[in-house]
Amino acid sequence: MFTPLSIPIVDGHVHLINHHGIGDMLELSNAAGIERINIVCVPGTPERSLSSNSAALLAKGMHPASFYVFGGLVYNIGEPGTSEGFQRQAESLRAMGCDGIKMLEGKPTSRKRIPYRMDDPVYDRYYAFLQETGFPIVWHVADPGSFWDPARITEETKKNGWDYTDGTFPSKEQLYGEVDRVLERFPRLRVIFAHFYFLSNHLRRADQFLERWPNVSFDITPGSEMYRNFSRDPARWREFFIKYQDRIVFGTDNATPREPREKTMADMTDKIRMMRQFLETNERFEGFGCATSRHVTGIGLERDILEKIYVRNFERYAGSAPNPLQIEPALRHCREIREYARGAAGQESLYRELTDLEQKLQDLGE
Ligand SMILES: [Zn+2]
Numbered sequence: 465m466f467t468p469l470s471i472p473i474v475d476g477h478v479h480l481i482n483h484h485g486i487g488d489m490l491e492l493s494n495a496a497g498i499e500r501i502n503i504v505c506v507p508g509t510p511e512r513s514l515s516s517n518s519a520a521l522l523a524k525g526m527h528p529a530s531f532y533v534f535g536g537l538v539y540n541i542g543e544p545g546t547s548e549g550f551q552r553q554a555e556s557l558r559a560m561g562c563d564g565i566k567m568l569e570g571k572p573t574s575r576k577r578i579p580y581r582m583d584d585p586v587y588d589r590y591y592a593f594l595q596e597t598g599f600p601i602v603w604h605v606a607d608p609g610s611f612w613d614p615a616r617i618t619e620e621t622k623k624n625g626w627d628y629t630d631g632t633f634p635s636k637e638q639l640y641g642e643v644d645r646v647l648e649r650f651p652r653l654r655v656i657f658a659h660f661y662f663l664s665n666h667l668r669r670a671d672q673f674l675e676r677w678p679n680v681s682f683d684i685t686p687g688s689e690m691y692r693n694f695s696r697d698p699a700r701w702r703e704f705f706i707k708y709q710d711r712i713v714f715g716t717d718n719a720t721p722r723e724p725r726e727k728t729m730a731d732m733t734d735k736i737r738m739m740r741q742f743l744e745t746n747e748r749f750e751g752f753g754c755a756t757s758r759h760v761t762g763i764g765l766e767r768d769i770l771e772k773i774y775v776r777n778f779e780r781y782a783g784s785a786p787n788p789l790q791i792e793p794a795l796r797h798c799r800e801i802r803e804y805a806r807g808a809a810g811q812e813s814l815y816r817e818l819t820d821l822e823q824k825l826q827d828l829g830e
Contacts, residue, residue: 474498502778520533566603601655682713686752
């Protein structure tokens, strides 16, 4: 029986699907020993996620000590993106009380929805602003290599809509190349790359990347493949975690529970337990199972390193307490998207959701 150490944790990578899930997020955290949560939003496009920032900001307003928010850019409602426009969006997310920016722009499915490469000059003023202000980014780039490989892709991956084998998606190397070009021009950007930058099967490359860019970190948000990859050589990965103990951030990808709720909640709690057992012990245990392997082996880190991974490294990027919500700018953002939804075909439910969110945000201010 594994008993985790008593250390407060910040979960740096959680998705709030809609504002009805706020209570569940807190309940889950309390059950799993998480003290604070970073809600990472996703970019909004006419197809999806346009209420993401407003729902996350409501969570922050309701529970100011519990929720950080990394907001997302909004694309092409009204007018095409401009360099000034993306900079203004970053400024206004910061003014609303966001603690950073989440970019899902490097996930192949998002990249396909969004009409710009990550190194497109349209982002120049935006990156320059983030670099000047030190406003941090959680940035999802690429995905596991098997998602591009017809021989290795799983049915579950296909079901999730992440089948990149048909040649219409950017390759993994293309995406890495875009990020390199951004960092070459903006080397002081403060980035936490999500999911270990999908290099858990490339220790040398992960090492070179962190050596080259001293202001970036990796989060250890599963992908269960990550922990199986680490388990192939726990001793060397342990060294890696010790060497980069200041550059690794805890995150889970937990989200508003789906039905059946009880089971989803239990699975998410169990994921946190497995991650902690991996980090805190040298045990070989059943976890992150798949068809070919059911076991992972822990790397047994020292307590002071665990404290960095669980809380201090994230705090170095986003502060030791979440920024307070600024209601007026948050309301302006909510109304702007509501106004778009009012006039747009097929956006009736988005319109209703934002009307509801606006009311709830307004109530907070009173
Ligand atoms: Zn995520």
